[in-house]
Amino acid sequence: MMIVRSVAELRAMVAAWRRAEEIVGVVPTMGALHAGHLSLVEAAKGACDRVIVTIFVNPKQFNNPEDLAKYPRTEERDAELLGPHGVDVVFAPPASEVYPEGFATKVSVAGLGDPLCGAHRPGHFDGVATVVTKLFGMTNADRAFFGEKDWQQLQIVRRLVKDLNLPVEITGCPTLRDPDGVAMSSRNGRLSPEDRAKACVLPRAMQDAAAAIASGGTAAEALASARTAILEAGFAEVEYLELRAAEDLAPLERPDRPARIFAAAWLGGVRLIDNIAVPEMSPA
Known part of the structure; x- marks a missing residue:
């Protein structure tokens, strides 16, 4: 399993896989991985020849700076967890690679992003939609895997893929819960x-x-x-x-x-x- 930081290096690898006619899957995450994330990885492994896991704490989806600062960053542990699962690449870019100087574009999904979390976290889903669109373009994946725990997010991703004619198939995976019923997070x-x-x-x-x-x-x-x-x-x-x-x-x-x-x-x-x-x- 390789850890890649740059888009150019990742694209070169994906281009080689595509020349071999391999199906490429991506599991977008913000790290701090748990069994729920690993279930997405297993779903991707079952459906794809190659699997990329992205780890990027996306600043644009946090409307509270304190929440962003507190979000756990555990890349070394995350890599250890992913090791036994046959992941091909961990894509963990710095913020400057995702949002270079002068970055000025925003992806916004009207309607679906307005209620529920959208009503209480202004701008959150614009940040999600923007980074997910970027990750699809960076990875050039055929299939992407998201958990159903963030159902609103899943519906937003499905809509933006449909509206923007992005060539990626979205798969929603069941929420994993601890024995007491609490959704893993x-x-x-x-x-x-x-x-x-x-x-x-x-x-x-x-x-x-x-x-x-x-x-x-x-x-x-x-x-x-x-x-x-x-x-x-x-x-x-x-x-x-x-x-x-x-x-x-x-x-x-x-x-x-x-x-x-x-x-x-x-x-x-x-x-x-x-x-x-x-x-x-x-x-x-």
């Missing part, structure tokens, strides 16, 4: 042991709400009960807790099409996000 490592023990209430409350809605209960009542349970468990704030359409993220009152519950909540100074599918409503 690099941010979980910032929770104290006491707060980590409370974190399981978020997915449990979401599951209870999903079951209630699927059984015919109103979304408003089910989500209100879930919000109360989350706050009573010790969360400082529920930023949002909503039922929305899975594809276009339109707000819903009932799951009359594929739907998901989306949540963001603060616990111990850490912002946790999650989403779960809502089962089809039971027949009346």
